[in-house]
Amino acid sequence: MSAPVNTVEPGTVVIVTGGARGIGAELCRSLAAQGAAVVVADVGDAAPLVAEQIEAGHTVSSVPTDVGDEAAWARLVATTLDRHDRVDALVNNAAVYQGLGAKTPFTEISVAEWDRVMGVNTRGVWLGMRAVHPAMQEQGYGRIVNIASSTVHMGVPYFAHYTASKGAVIALTRSVAREVGRDGITVNAISPGLVETEATFALNDPSYVATAAQGRAVARGMVPGDLCPAVSFLCSRGSGFITGQTVVVDGGVTFL
Ligand SMILES: NC(=O)c1ccc[n+]([C@@H]2O[C@H](COP(=O)([O-])OP(=O)(O)OC[C@H]3O[C@@H](n4cnc5c(N)ncnc54)[C@H](O)[C@@H]3O)[C@@H](O)[C@H]2O)c1
Structure with missing residues (x-):
């Protein structure tokens, strides 16, 4: 477990999508350890994480959610408001990543697979921002990551649907940041490098992961906890004059 990163204010109400496992689960642990009330939204089973966190004395609950589904977002936000009265922050982390399977030339990606990836990775982020906006606007405050x-940024080959879906996330971040800044809402993106999660080892040869580690300025493997400080900061009040940005957390591979 990562060390607490004391930048998010205790009591901050945060929705984390895709929080049942991998990076999302570690973000939930970190935010909860700082005193945030975390609502995990995932199609997968979040019960083990919620049980672990309640056992630790933290405020973590879940709402089964498919982020590509508009109605599911309405239920998620309504349940969060019922439980906690506010939605201070949204971390749009869910994506089709592990489910991508083997890397594929762009000529061989099927239309159905393209639409599936875009429907979660891009539409899910747009639907999420749209769903939390009324509550954040009423509060005059919100943080979206x-x-x-x-x-x-690297143009990784054989991953065209995935890279396109994530490029669109950065574009959405910039557009929506300009639309909601006057409501007291900031919208930022984080670009993680190759993180050593179960999903990464399912998709890549161990030698590829090891080579990536050696190519970093900070030449070591990247773990989910490496993302926690940036996410916590961007979910905090103190980051309020930063919006529309993309923060690369990759140990120093890509310099924007
Ligand atoms: N692991 C990496 O190297 C890496 C690098 C860059 C970016 N990312 C991004 O970080 C995020 C987390 O990655 P990870 O490695 O933990 O991946 P992962 O595949 O292990 O986890 C993704 C989570 O999202 C959930 N999810 C998938 N589809 C969903 C849907 N329709 N609705 C709700 N939840 C859904 C899954 O159940 C899972 O809990 C993703 O956005 C991924 O694209 C990962």
Whole structure:
């Protein structure tokens, strides 16, 4: 477990999508350890994480949610408001990543697979921002953090649907940031490098992961906890004059 990163204010109400496992689960642990009330939204089973966090004395609950589904977002936001009265922050982390399977030339990606990836990774982020906006606007305050990917900046091959979906996340971040700044809402993206999650090892050969580690300025493997400080900061009040930005957290591979 990552060390607490004391930048998010205790009591901050945060929705984390895709929080049942991998990076999302570690973000939930970190935010909860700082005193945030975390609502996990995932199509997968979040019960083990919620049980672990309640056992630790933290405020974590879940709402089963498919982020590509508009009605599911309405239920998620309504339930969060019932439980906690506010939605201070949204971390749009859910994506089709592990489910991508083997890397595929762009000529061989099927239309159905293209639409599936875009429907979760891009439409899910747009639907999420749209769903929390009324509550955040009424509060006059909100923080939205969209998880993109350093593959966008690096042009990783055989991953065209995924990189396109994440490039669109960065574009959405910029457009929506300009639309909601006057409501007291900031919208930023984070581009993680290759993180050593179960999903990454399912998709890549161990030698590819090891080579990536050696190519970093900070030459070591990247773990989910490496993303926690940036996410916490961007979910905090203190980050209020930063919006529309993409923060690359990759140990120093890509310099924007
Ligand atoms: N692991 C990496 O190297 C890496 C690098 C860059 C960016 N990212 C991004 O970080 C995020 C997390 O990555 P991860 O490695 O933990 O991936 P992962 O595949 O292990 O986790 C994704 C989570 O999203 C959930 N999810 C998938 N589809 C969903 C849907 N329709 N609705 C709700 N939840 C859904 C899954 O159940 C899972 O809990 C993703 O956005 C991914 O694209 C990962």
